[in-house]
Amino acid sequence: MASLTTSALQQAIEFHEVASKLRPTTLRMLGIPRTKRMETLMSDFDQFRSETRAWLEANCPPEMRKPMSSDEDTFWGGRHAKYSSELQRIWFERMRDRGWTVPHWPKEYGGGGLDGEQTKILRQEMAAISARLPLVSFGISMLGPALLKYGTDAQKQEHLPKIAAGLIRWCQGYSEPNAGSDLASLQTRAESDGDDYLITGQKIWTSYANYADWIFCLVRTDASGKKHDGISFILFDMTSKGVSTKPILLISGKSPFCETFFDNVRVPKSHVLGTVDRGWDVAKYLLQHERAMISGMGERGAGRPLGQIAVDSIGADAQGRLDDAMLRGQIASFEVDEAALACAAERAADLAKAGQAHPAFSSAMKYYGTELNKRRHEILMSSGGIDALEWESQRSHEGARPRAWLRTKANSIEGGTSEVMLGIVAKRILDLPGA
Amino acid sequence: MPLLLNEEQTMLRDSARGFIGDKAPVSHFRQLRDAKDATGFSRDYWRAFSEMGFAGLLVPEAFGGSGLGAVEAGVVMEEIGRTLMPSPFFSTAVLGVSALNRGSDAQKSEYLPKIASGVLLAALAIDEGAKHRPLQTAMKAARSGNGFKLNGAKAFVVDGHTADLLIVAARSAGAPGERDGLTLFLVDPKAKGVALERTAMVDSHNAARITFENVEVTADSLLGDVDQGGALLDSVLNIGCGAVAAEMVGLSDEVFGRTVTYLKERKQFGKLIGEFQALQHRAAHLYTEIEVTRAAVLKALQLIDDGAPTAPAAIAVAKAKAGTTATLAVQEGVQMHGGMGMTDQFDIGFFMKRARVCQELLGDSNYHADQLARLKNY
Numbered sequence: 001m002a003s004l005t006t007s008a009l010q011q012a013i014e015f016h017e018v019a020s021k022l023r024p025t026t027l028r029m030l031g032i033p034r035t036k037r038m039e040t041l042m043s044d045f046d047q048f049r050s051e052t053r054a055w056l057e058a059n060c061p062p063e064m065r066k067p068m069s070s071d072e073d074t075f076w077g078g079r080h081a082k083y084s085s086e087l088q089r090i091w092f093e094r095m096r097d098r099g100w101t102v103p104h105w106p107k108e109y110g111g112g113g114l115d116g117e118q119t120k121i122l123r124q125e126m127a128a129i130s131a132r133l134p135l136v137s138f139g140i141s142m143l144g145p146a147l148l149k150y151g152t153d154a155q156k157q158e159h160l161p162k163i164a165a166g167l168i169r170w171c172q173g174y175s176e177p178n179a180g181s182d183l184a185s186l187q188t189r190a191e192s193d194g195d196d197y198l199i200t201g202q203k204i205w206t207s208y209a210n211y212a213d214w215i216f217c218l219v220r221t222d223a224s225g226k227k228h229d230g231i232s233f234i235l236f237d238m239t240s241k242g243v244s245t246k247p248i249l250l251i252s253g254k255s256p257f258c259e260t261f262f263d264n265v266r267v268p269k270s271h272v273l274g275t276v277d278r279g280w281d282v283a284k285y286l287l288q289h290e291r292a293m294i295s296g297m298g299e300r301g302a303g304r305p306l307g308q309i310a311v312d313s314i315g316a317d318a319q320g321r322l323d324d325a326m327l328r329g330q331i332a333s334f335e336v337d338e339a340a341l342a343c344a345a346e347r348a349a350d351l352a353k354a355g356q357a358h359p360a361f362s363s364a365m366k367y368y369g370t371e372l373n374k375r376r377h378e379i380l381m382s383s384g385g386i387d388a389l390e391w392e393s394q395r396s397h398e399g400a401r402p403r404a405w406l407r408t409k410a411n412s413i414e415g416g417t418s419e420v421m422l423g424i425v426a427k428r429i430l431d432l433p434g435a
Numbered sequence: 436m437p438l439l440l441n442e443e444q445t446m447l448r449d450s451a452r453g454f455i456g457d458k459a460p461v462s463h464f465r466q467l468r469d470a471k472d473a474t475g476f477s478r479d480y481w482r483a484f485s486e487m488g489f490a491g492l493l494v495p496e497a498f499g500g501s502g503l504g505a506v507e508a509g510v511v512m513e514e515i516g517r518t519l520m521p522s523p524f525f526s527t528a529v530l531g532v533s534a535l536n537r538g539s540d541a542q543k544s545e546y547l548p549k550i551a552s553g554v555l556l557a558a559l560a561i562d563e564g565a566k567h568r569p570l571q572t573a574m575k576a577a578r579s580g581n582g583f584k585l586n587g588a589k590a591f592v593v594d595g596h597t598a599d600l601l602i603v604a605a606r607s608a609g610a611p612g613e614r615d616g617l618t619l620f621l622v623d624p625k626a627k628g629v630a631l632e633r634t635a636m637v638d639s640h641n642a643a644r645i646t647f648e649n650v651e652v653t654a655d656s657l658l659g660d661v662d663q664g665g666a667l668l669d670s671v672l673n674i675g676c677g678a679v680a681a682e683m684v685g686l687s688d689e690v691f692g693r694t695v696t697y698l699k700e701r702k703q704f705g706k707l708i709g710e711f712q713a714l715q716h717r718a719a720h721l722y723t724e725i726e727v728t729r730a731a732v733l734k735a736l737q738l739i740d741d742g743a744p745t746a747p748a749a750i751a752v753a754k755a756k757a758g759t760t761a762t763l764a765v766q767e768g769v770q771m772h773g774g775m776g777m778t779d780q781f782d783i784g785f786f787m788k789r790a791r792v793c794q795e796l797l798g799d800s801n802y803h804a805d806q807l808a809r810l811k812n813y
Contacts, residue, residue, distance in 0.1 A: 305811050305812075305813070307808060307811050307812070307813025308811075308812065308813055310813065311813050316813070320812065320813075321808070321813065322808075322813045328808060328813065329801070329804065329805075331808070331813070332804035332805060332807055332808040333755070333759075333800075333804050335752075335804075335807055335808075335811070336751075336752050336755045336756050336759075336800075336803075336804050336807060337727075337756070339731065339748070339749070339752040339807075340727045340728060340730065340731035340752055340753075340756045341727055343438065343727070343730035343731045343733070343734040343752075344726060344727040344729075344730040344731070346438050346730065346734070347438040347439065347729075347730035347733070347734075348730075350437040350438045350439050351439065353437070354437065354439060356439070361726075364719070364722065364723040364726060365723075367719075367720075367723060368723050368727060419716065421719075422715070422716040422719040422720060423712070423715065423716070423719070425719035425722055425723065426715035426716065426718060426719045429719075429722065430695055430715075430718055430719065430722060431699075432695070432698060432699065432709040432710070432715050432718065433699060433707045433709050433710050434706075434707070434709075434710035
């Protein structure tokens with residue numbers, strides 16, 4: 001009898017969960033009345049949306065609702081954190097205090113404890129007013145998800161709250177001079193020495209290593225087996241003895257990447273994330289998040305529409321159409337692809353929430369998003385014409401547009417090249433032979 | 436709302452896929468084509484469609500239908516796209532019903548129950564020139580007594596040859612290019628002055644050219660308001676575009692699936708051709724395009740159902756994107772099948788032909804990209 005009651009209850013719950021997703025028309029067709037519980041669920045989300053909207057309206061300074069025009073507009077946190085303005089500090093602190101620098105992380109780690117639907121609502125409401133992200137960091141977008149999945153309780157307690165509060169800035173030690181696309185052939189050694197490892201080797205393309213407080217790093221703990229085996233994922237402080245960095249000057253004239261050197265750096269073995277010698281699993285998991293992040297760089301919901309930017313500099317014909325028919329066509333087909341990609345990103349997140357996502361799908365998104373972002377910046381250069389060629393002047397904001405254009409050329413290289421992404425899709429999703 | 440099919444819609448998809456895959460695989464279409472069938476589709480299967488509730492999918496419950504929306508219509512269209520099943524679903528259940536849903540109560544009572552029960556077929560007549568340009572409608576509707584007199588010619592009227600009811604866009608005022616002055620009429624194809632020519636199309640699906648010479652219609656045959664048919668037409672074309680885009684997703688996915696299978700079977704140079712990186716990367720690119728398109732199309736259909744103000748832009752995106760993706764899918768499909776892809780015996784060419792027709796149907800990718808640019812003011 002008891003079990004019968006339980007199963008009936010279970011059925012009712014499942015039924016309500018299904019029914020809550022149905023539209024009124026469908027419900028009518030099935031002859032299902034809208035129940036109290038469904039009304040409550042829907043109104044909970046509606047209420048969360050209106051509260052969030054009101055809070056953002058009251059707490060997001062107008063200056064923080066303008067598109068970011070340069071790297072300085074991004075707040076990265078860290079021991080040497082710099083705010084570009086007082087308002088940037090206020091906006092960050094208000095969001096941090098709500099746990100909304102990482103809205104979907106558990107509250108115990110400094111997150112907002114929001115569920116998937118609430119997180120989506122918060123993102124939508126922020127996008128609606130073009131609110132800037134209060135804190136950008138590789139700790140949030142890359143390491144955090146890996147820590148949540150593979151970290152010990154002690155590791156999570158130690159690192160996650162500091163990431164959420166912007167206290168520690170992280171960098172990623174993956175690529176090496178001879179391990180780029182073929183990342184698993186990395187050579188940086190970690191030799192056992194009692195309770196510690198001694199790490200020696202070189203990393204390259206380490207983003208902002210010269211500003212970072214800690215590094216998450218792939219090292220070889222065992223060189224005897226296959227290359228994917230014997231890699232460990234380890235965390236250490238960049239102020240450790242034996243760590244040095246050297247910025248690399250890029251074609252954009254900027255130095256977002258470094259060479260990073262390790263000379264017998266002593267790191268406790270307890271700093272390994274996940275299992276020793278199984279760091280490739282952690283690395284791959286993290287790469288999925290990195291690729292999802294990079295694919296998002298092609299998305300620009302807010303800001304002045306591309307076609308308008310072009311009209312600003314080129315002008316419009318009598319009917320208000322951009323006075324360059326070929327460019328107008330290019331922009332329009334770009335915007336078709338960009339809008340479609342935004343839908344795909346939304347769908348990918350919804351599939352992930354529903355547990356239906358293919359783990360390699362982020363590779364497809366990374367490929368598509370980065371190629372699109374390169375196209376966007378080609379269009380921006382074309383729209384600006386000769387004005388977009390200035391490299392050093394106040395008028396050109398020190399060549400902001402051409403420097404950004406050149407920066408995007410790395411999008412389809414970093415985090416796995418477009419060709420590597422296509423190879424992953426061919427092998428893991430399409431199951432093509434020998435891929 | 437998640438950008439996924441819900442349980443209900445998934446069940447609908449499974450039942451559509453089950454019926455269509457079982458009764459109307461591509462061989463069914465091939466038979467109709469080879470026989471030069473006079474109807475061009477199976478009336479038995481249309482009856483089955485109506486029994487399953489598909490014919491009345493968009494018909495409100497009060498008029499004997501299921502009262503479902505654009506997403507559900509897209510679900511059925513996607514399955515039709517997979518097997519190229521010739522069916523009046525698009526012309527009647529999508530275009531016809533969404534037009535009649537905006538008619539008077541008398542019109543709804545007269546036509547919608549008949550459509551839902553599968554006994555009445557409709558067709559929408561808009562296009563006149565080589566390209567889809569609804570605002571360029573030149574066909575004249577001149578006032579005559581209590582009603583109107585229609586003169587002009589329509590082309591690419593999908594399923595026009597079997598229609599029991601024509602829904603015709605004509606100009607009651609203004610000049611071609613103007614939005615005001617468009618009016619929609621319900622016309623009996625057997626009326627005096629209507630001449631119909633079934634047009635054999637490259638894809639062996641069904642269309643007609645229709646001329647109207649002094650066709651008299653009464654005031655009762657007005658659909659919506661005089662001169663203000665633009666808004667009504669927009670809403671019909673929006674859902675129509677979403678439906679064709681969904682058909683193209685189904686078509687693209689099917690071609691892609693067949694092509695990937697072939698890459699895993701065909702050997703050259705002592706290897707499976709799917710081992711060649713040149714083909715792997717092209718297949719992976721096409722996969723990505725199809726998934727991106729699938730999301731854009733579902734989004735547009737959801738926004739139509741929500742009555743969202745952003746729906747027109749989303750529809751332009753969906754139709755433009757689905758067109759370029761389908762074009763890519765069928766070209767890669769034929770190319771990767773090599774010489775076999777060029778043979779009539781192989782099905783893949785059917786998909787190429789159908790994709791070309793779907794591109795033009797209700798506006799090609801260029802048209803819809805241009806619509807998006809106009810909506811965004813550049």
